[in-house]
Amino acid sequence: MxxxxxxxxxxxxxxxxxxxxxxxxxxxxxxxxxxxxxxxSARQERTTAYTKLVSACSRTYRLGYAVHVAVQDTHGRAAPSPGVAERLQEFNLAVESALEIVSLVKLHGPEEIARAADNLASAMSGWHREVAFLAQGEGDTQWAGEAIELYEEWEERFIALARKALSSAPVLA
Incomplete structure (x- = not known):
């Protein structure tokens, strides 16, 4: 060639x-x-879901604590103090709203966060139930006190896990 x-x-x-x-x-x-x-994008969606849940829990806590104190103040009286029924309804609506957001958090995961959100939801519902029982004159103040403590513990645990998940470099699956 x-x-x-x-x-x-x-x-x-x-x-x-x-x-x-x-x-x-x-x-x-x-x-x-x-x-x-x-x-x-996945990280941003998780951040948004976690933030919404923490905000909803904060609102729920404020409403729940106010009605819890009001119910405890009237516990044992023949008639509950005025406004307790309305406060209890607001607390219920806040719990329902937070439970919807828990579903969103569970969707985005990871598994450890989903379990913590589930436990937080259970504690929140339990606390609401105990306060409602107190308002009806059927509850136990000690159980209601333990329910709020459990709720506070799970809220702190969720926040710690969410903070850890969002601060780590790799996206958790």
């Missing part, structure tokens, strides 16, 4: 391999970029 032909073939092979290499690099880079964007 002539040297010119060999040079021409080498040039064509080099150009084709350069184009193939560039395409492969671009494809891999695009895949990595999509993965990074998906991870960032």
């Amino acid at each position: 002539d040297t010119a032909v060999v040079g021409l073939v080498a040039t064509v092979v080099g150009a084709v391999s350069g184009v193939v290499g560039t395409l492969a690099t671009t494809r891999l880079g695009g895949t990595e970029q999509r993965r990074t964007q998906n991870d960032q």
Whole structure:
């Protein structure tokens, strides 16, 4: 073969391999970029869900604590103090709202966070139930006190786990 032909073939092979290499690099880079964007999106969705739950729990706690104190103040009286029924209803609505957000948190996970959210929901519902029993004159103040303590413990645990999950570099699955 002539040297010119060999040079021409080498040039064509080099150009084709350069184009193939560039395409492969671009494809891999695009895949990595999509993965990074998906991870960032998932992390943002988790952050939003966790934040909503913490805010809902804070509201629930304020309403629940107020009605809990009001019910304890009237415990043993023939008639509950005015406004207790309305406060108890507000507490109930706040609990229901928070429970909806718990479902969102469980959807986004990870498993440890989902379990903590479930336990928080159970503690929240239990506390509401005990306060409602007190309001009806059927409850036990010690059980209601223990229910609020359990709720506080699970809220703290959820916050700690959420903070840990969101501060770690890799997204938890």
